[in-house]
Amino acid sequence: YGFFAIPVASLFFGNELVVKIILFNLGVEVAIWTVGILLLTSSRLEIRKIFNPPAISVILALVLQVLGGREMFPDFSWEVLSMIGNCSIPMALMIIGASFYDLLKGYRPSPGFRVELGAVITRAIIVPAIFLLYANYGWIPQQTSWMSEVLLVQAAMPAGVFALVVVKNYEQDTETGLRAIMATMLVSIVTLPTWLWIGMYLQKVN
Template sequence: MYDSGLIFTAIMPIFFIITAGYLARRLGWLNEAADRSLMTVVVNLLYPAFIFSLVLGNDALRDPANIVLPPLIGLTSIVAAFGSIMLLARKLKIGDQRECRTFAFSTGIYNYGYFPIPIVALLFNRETTGVLLVYNVGIEIAMWSLGVGYILSANDPKPIWRRLLSGPVIAILIAVPLNWLRIDEQLPNFAFESIDLLGKCAIPLALLIIGATFADLAKGVRIFERLRIPVIAVIIRLGIFPVILIFFAFLFPFPTELKAVMVVQAAMPCGVFPIVLARQFDGSPEVALKVVLATTIVSFVTIPLWITFGMRLLDL
């Protein structure tokens, strides 16, 4: 059992590193030209290495339930969120059609990677963190197929299957079978040490880039206009959805590792990547930014509360 003080301590480094990225951009230490190459390295090298370091030798991922159920629940949670928020956005008249679609897309996706991973790693164990990474495959599928493919009306000519096969997804598809077959037991120690060192760089570097992205997008955006949009997003993402997902974890006899992942994911703010996708596709970057900034700031307070509540309810 953990108290909210420890959970608060777990999230402090996340916000500190994001703030450092924000300041680095404002001070000119991290320029925009570096973002694309650095993020490419994170997505295609460092994050896959991080996945391999947590999946190989992971006994929890030799349980079929922890391989099949996590991506299925991740997929279901996002699809249900997209549908319900789209209906609500239209009913509440969030904005025009483009703004409603962006609101549904941005609010529907919680931050499933760079926020929850360090929290799960600190509060639980290596096995649970590995289950989290498998869980995220379902979110990736929902985001690119339904989210980008239909809600944002993608104008990218690439087929959906090419979007789905990102570096992290490919790493999961390779690492899970290797772990299942215990191939990792045949690898030399220096291979694991190299993978581990690369993987440890992934989260801090990604958080720095997120902070720099916030600094870029905040320029010229009327943050304090149309406050109804961020307020409703906070109520939905940080008020209603945590109750639903935690109750769902309480109701069914899922593996303990999966329950822990669901509790942490339930507390997460909106993901940052939808801001980038709203700019690239037919969305409203301003709506996406307001939703993400508001839920990220408020989550500084709500994350410890929801995780504490969920862990006590589920006796984790």
């Protein structure tokens, strides 16, 4: 989900917003690997499901950042971590693409395209409209005014492919997820530039 937004943010708003997108995605990561997994797997609160390896790694990274972790370890260790970090986005895209291709082979449209239509209406129309309304008319602190641009980019995105990997990993309904992603990906050829144009126009007007 977040990796697709990075090149779009870089193209329209420059590399400064890319950093903000990554920070924004950290919060999303925590939500997905805690609350998201909890909702996906069971209605019962189980600590072991909330504190899974991805969630722990994100939380530890945030704690180290706040505590000034750069001073706690030698420089060479950060160089190694930096190289690994630079590989993470292309590696994630390849893994997601491979998983997506594997699932795509068994893709079957839903009866009457009901799932696909519902996904398009929800993710490509209703959600972007809500995001843009808040980004332009909602309360955003002055010191985080860049959040309106982050919300604009995220609003224009189709349903995240990464969600399908999570659903598959936890042996849930991959068919519905795949249908939603396929539909929103297809219409994003039109909706993505349209919502970006509308959002940027509203920002100029306001």
